[in-house]
Amino acid sequence: MSLNYKLKRRASHTLLSLAIAASPLGLVAVASTPGCLFGSGGPSAVGQGKQYQSGDPTFDEYFQSLYDLQVELAKAPSDEKEIRRELAKQLKGDPDASATLLAKRAEKRAKELATAGTGLKAEVSGLGEGDPAAEINAAGNDLDADGKEFVDAVKAAIVSQAKLHNRMKKAGRIIEKLSGMSAALEQQVDGAFRKSVSQKGEVRKNLADAKKLLPIMQARADEVASNAETAVKKLIEAVNTDDGSFNKPPPPPPPPPPEDPTGETGNGDKPKSGGGDKPKSGGGDKPKSGGGDKPKSGGGPPPPPPPPPPGDFEP
Secondary structure, three states: OOOHHHHHHHHHHHHHHHHHHHHHHHHHHOOOOOOHOOOOOOOOOOEEEEEEOOHHHHHHHHHHHHHHHHHHHHHHHHHHHHHHHHHHHHOOOOOOOOHHHHHHHHHHHHHHHHHHEEEEEEEOOOOOOOOOEEEEEEEEOOOOOHHHHHHHHHHHHHHHHHHHHHHHHHHHHHHHHHHHHHHHHOOOOHHHHOOOOOOOOOOHHHHHHHHHHHHHHHHHHHHHHHHHHHHHHHHHHOOOOOOOOHHHHOOOOOOOOOOOOOOOOOOOOOOOOOOOOOOOOOOOOOOOOOOOOOOOOOOOOOOOOOOOOOOOOOO
């Protein structure tokens, strides 16, 4: 059996193992790394995506955290894809549609509801850290059964994508911590495993493969986190149709017409006050002031002055 054939078999074995238990992004880099394929005894357990235990509590805590992340990041892309598939069922879209296409279908449905008199307002909290939550409030007309199913499906997708985003952000923080631990553990190998030379080599090999995997795992976590965050923002933007006009109160009714002082209603000419022709003040011709004909100015002698009032005695 030739050396090239043996090398190819080892590479194929590494690819298959990591495809099952580790990130697809990591297996190519590990399989093409000479240190992983040509060490004594073949690739390490970490390089094959398997759980490794050294027997030392400090080292085993490190390798356990690393393995948990390998499993988590291996299924993260399929988790994100499954969230989109669930939403696509409700939107009657392609099961493999991208987040952008699903957001466009959601936007179309939200606009149809707005035309029917129902505006939507979506909000998300806890994106980045903690337990995310989402609310989609409807304003205006009540949602029918189909409308409620649409809102529930979009809300569920937003929450699921937000939770996935947070998981990947948490994974990134753990990867950063493990990267810092790697260098410190390398300095402790000789002291922790001084009784077994072979075990020293095994531990060093697994540490070396871990250091190669960590950057690849970080890239996977960042990619999935970014995709999930983008999906959340696109869905919120797509369904936000409530511009405030759906909550405006109806206009007040017009004021009633002014009341007729006569108490009569209806069309026609308004009757004159009192009925009939308005009589002239006093009735008949207005008499001239002082009675009789007024004497013409300048005619005859002026009248004598009136006598003085009588006194008590005459002088």
